[in-house]
Amino acid sequence: MRFLRIAATGCVLAAAGAAVACGESLGGARTTVEGGKYTVAYTTSPAPIVVGQHFSLDLAVCAKGGVPAPQSVRIDASMPEHRHGMNYRASITSPRAGVFRAEGLLFHMPGRWDLTFDVVADGATQRLTSTLRVE
Amino acid sequence: MASARQLAAIALVAAAVPAIAQAPPPVTFTDAEVRRILSLGPWPPPPVVDPSNRVSGKAEAIAFGTRLFADPRLSTNGAIACTTCHQPGRAFTDGLPRAQGLARVDRNTPTVNDVGGQRWYGWDGAHDNLWAQSLRPLVDPREMGDGVAHVAAAVRTHGDLRERYVAVFGRPPPADDEVVAVDVAKALAAYQEVLATPRTPFDDFRDALARGDAAAMARYPQAAQRGLKTFVGAGNCTACHLGPRFTNGEFHDIGIPFFVEPGRVDPGRHAGIRRLGASRHTLTGPFNDDPVRAPGTSTRHVSLEHRNYGEFKVPGLRNVARTAPYMHNGSLATLRDVVRHYSDLPEDRLHADGERILKPLGLDRYGIDDLVAFLETLSAPLPRP
Ligand SMILES: [Cu+2]
Numbered sequence: 001m002r003f004l005r006i007a008a009t010g011c012v013l014a015a016a017g018a019a020v021a022c023g024e025s026l027g028g029a030r031t032t033v034e035g036g037k038y039t040v041a042y043t044t045s046p047a048p049i050v051v052g053q054h055f056s057l058d059l060a061v062c063a064k065g066g067v068p069a070p071q072s073v074r075i076d077a078s079m080p081e082h083r084h085g086m087n088y089r090a091s092i093t094s095p096r097a098g099v100f101r102a103e104g105l106l107f108h109m110p111g112r113w114d115l116t117f118d119v120v121a122d123g124a125t126q127r128l129t130s131t132l133r134v135e
Numbered sequence: 136m137a138s139a140r141q142l143a144a145i146a147l148v149a150a151a152v153p154a155i156a157q158a159p160p161p162v163t164f165t166d167a168e169v170r171r172i173l174s175l176g177p178w179p180p181p182p183v184v185d186p187s188n189r190v191s192g193k194a195e196a197i198a199f200g201t202r203l204f205a206d207p208r209l210s211t212n213g214a215i216a217c218t219t220c221h222q223p224g225r226a227f228t229d230g231l232p233r234a235q236g237l238a239r240v241d242r243n244t245p246t247v248n249d250v251g252g253q254r255w256y257g258w259d260g261a262h263d264n265l266w267a268q269s270l271r272p273l274v275d276p277r278e279m280g281d282g283v284a285h286v287a288a289a290v291r292t293h294g295d296l297r298e299r300y301v302a303v304f305g306r307p308p309p310a311d312d313e314v315v316a317v318d319v320a321k322a323l324a325a326y327q328e329v330l331a332t333p334r335t336p337f338d339d340f341r342d343a344l345a346r347g348d349a350a351a352m353a354r355y356p357q358a359a360q361r362g363l364k365t366f367v368g369a370g371n372c373t374a375c376h377l378g379p380r381f382t383n384g385e386f387h388d389i390g391i392p393f394f395v396e397p398g399r400v401d402p403g404r405h406a407g408i409r410r411l412g413a414s415r416h417t418l419t420g421p422f423n424d425d426p427v428r429a430p431g432t433s434t435r436h437v438s439l440e441h442r443n444y445g446e447f448k449v450p451g452l453r454n455v456a457r458t459a460p461y462m463h464n465g466s467l468a469t470l471r472d473v474v475r476h477y478s479d480l481p482e483d484r485l486h487a488d489g490e491r492i493l494k495p496l497g498l499d500r501y502g503i504d505d506l507v508a509f510l511e512t513l514s515a516p517l518p519r520p
Contacts, residue, residue: 052383054432083491087385089438104436108385109374109492135170 023060025099033117035128037067040117042130049134051110054088057102061119074118075102081112110135162360164367169344171367171377176341178379178453183251183328187264188321189424190303191328199299200326203319208289208296210279212237217272217279217323220244226457227330232465236278241395243465246458249451251328254384254433258447258463259407263434264423265327267416270320283316290315317422332454336512337363355512362509370477370496370506381452381513386443389493390481391462393445401463404446408439456514474498474506 023030023041030041042059049055061070075092078085090102107113115130164172182192190196203209207216220234221227227246234240242258250256256268272278273286280286290296290308300308300315303322308315336355340363343351366372377383386404393401411434416422418431447463461467467476480495498506 052378052385054436081491084442085440087438087440088433088436091436104432106433106436108383110377111374135174 022062023099026058026060031130033128033130035119035126037064037126038062038070038119038128039064040073040119040128040130049107049132051107051134054104054106057090057100057105059100059102059117061098061100061117063098063121068121070098070119070121072120073100074120075105075116076118077105077107077113077115079109079111079113082109107134159357162357162364164344164364168364168367171373172341172363173345174378175367175373175381176338176345176379178334178338178341179331180252180379185251185265185324185328186425187418187423187430188266188324190318190321190325193303193325195299196303196322196325197329199303200322200324202299203296203323204326206296208293209273209286209319210237211281211285215279217269220272220278221247226454228458230459232460234278236272236275237280238277240277241401242463243460245450246454247327248330248332249380249453250330255386255407255448257407259403259410260386260448261407261410262414262416263411263418263431264416265324266317266320266422267414269323269327270316270416273316273320283312286319287312287315290319317416333515335453335515337509340512356508358505358508359512360509362505362507365496365498365502365506366509371492372477374492375449376452382449384449386446386448387492388442388445388447390476391447391464391466393464395464400445402444403463404443404448405439405441408437408443411437452510452513454514456511470507470510471503474503474510478503 022032022039023043026041026043028043029047030043033040033042039062040059041062042057045056045058046053057075059073059075061073063069072094073092075090076085086106087108088104088106090105092100092102094100111133113132113134115132117128117130119126119128185191204217204221207214207219210216215236220229220236221244222229227248229235229244232243234242234244245258251265253265254260254263256262256265257271262268262271270283273280274282287308290300297308300318304318308318336359340352340355340360343349343355366376375383375385375387386407388403393403395401411417414420417434418425418428419434423431455461456470459469461470461473467473477493478496478498480493482495496502
């Protein structure tokens with residue numbers, strides 16, 4: 001009886017874990033951004049981001065219940081306090097459904113950067129924003 | 136009861152008296168300032184090897200490049216060498232506001248010290264590698280030449296050049312002029328990669344700060360310490376002049392006029408990105424010797440923006456006291472003029488729709504002296520005669 005109860009609790013935990021663990025396959029220390037329809041989880045390489053050096057992003061885009069699966073994602077970044085964006089445009093590939101890789105990003109100044117993910121599915125776009133401070 | 140005005144007056148006197156009677160208090164840095172100071176080193180950096188240049192780092196190529204750099208036979212009139220403008224005795228600059236070759240050039244001659252390993256070359260970043268930047272003056276009619284044919288012919292016809300070419304590249308100069316000229320540029324690049332500025336008083340301070348050695352830190356002049364505090368603190372200079380070379384390697388508009396002469400402007404980075412796109416001599420082109428082409432990331436991803444108009448590359452500041460005059464057009468004669476520029480910044484001249492980073496520092500005379508004193512410590516003291 002006791003044994004059974006433990007097993008059952010384990011099951012519940014695993015199920016809850018599956019719901020929150022978007023981007024589990026990315027491994028490492030992920031940053032997670034919650035939007036109304038999607039969750040984005042990403043890692044950067046190198047981590048942390050070095051000012052003035054290119055970095056890449058690996059990300060998973062997870063649809064919440066009943067929302068269409070993401071077809072593509074656009075990634076950009078800007079420094080709202082300085083009113084400028086990046087000097088580079090990220091290129092994006094998708095190694096498998098729901099997983100993307102962005103290359104060629106570069107933060108050329110220290111300070112606050114807003115990293116935006118525009119998730120496109122069924123003709124609609126949802127923007128998720130991750131705010132970072134780099135030194 | 137004392138009025139507010141009386142209290143303020145007492146406070147003023149109290150503040151003023153010790154300042155006059157005693158030495159100014161020692162400079163202290165916040166944690167954030169300390170982190171920024173540490174990120175301006177260590178120095179020197181590890182040696183650069185350029186995978187896009189198959190002779191990078193090779194002793195024979197460096198020796199050949201050393202000679203080529205001073206050889207006027209590479210110019211069409213036989214009178215101009217790289218050293219005409221990049222003079223070794225002047226920290227590889229020429230002391231002129233704008234360079235003078237076969238004709239007058241629109242821009243100031245930058246140093247070629249610490250030039251290896253940059254992402255972009257030229258004030259407009261029209262080149263993504265050092266050998267392409269080294270080829271440009273040879274084929275630019277305002278600087279040394281009129282095309283690759285003259286360079287290739289010089290290597291083929293002068294026995295000494297031919298012999299060294301064969302020793303470095305392992306074959307006689309081929310029939311294709313462009314291939315020979317790019318090889319010459321690669322030898323020139325190999326030489327320039329080893330030109331490095333020595334350690335400076337700032338580096339000694341920075342390393343002392345890193346190990347918490349107060350006695351060694353105290354040897355760095357107080358004025359330079361105050362100037363350094365402005366540089367990493369209120370002055371926000373490290374927004375752009377960051378890392379051991381004091382540059383983020385990118386492009387900004389700091390309100391230097393970009394008129395070359397009435398009616399003609401230097402579009403800076405905007406034209407640089409267009410020239411990059413039109414060049415065969417990039418890391419994404421056929422002359423990159425790196426079989427995996429990994430370094431082409433910047434060129435593949437660079438994006439042309441309206442704001443690039445009038446932006447110029449952030450120059451590194453090592454050895455800056457030796458490279459006057461300053462800015463892409465040599466329009467500021469001294470470091471004091473540069474600091475005054477940042478202090479008074481003509482905000483109306485900064486593009487109204489442009490980025491918002493700089494604001495006038497409003498330094499007084501002493502603040503200006505301190506920032507200049509700091510910038511002067513970025514050069515090694517000259518050897519005593
Ligand atoms: Cu910025």
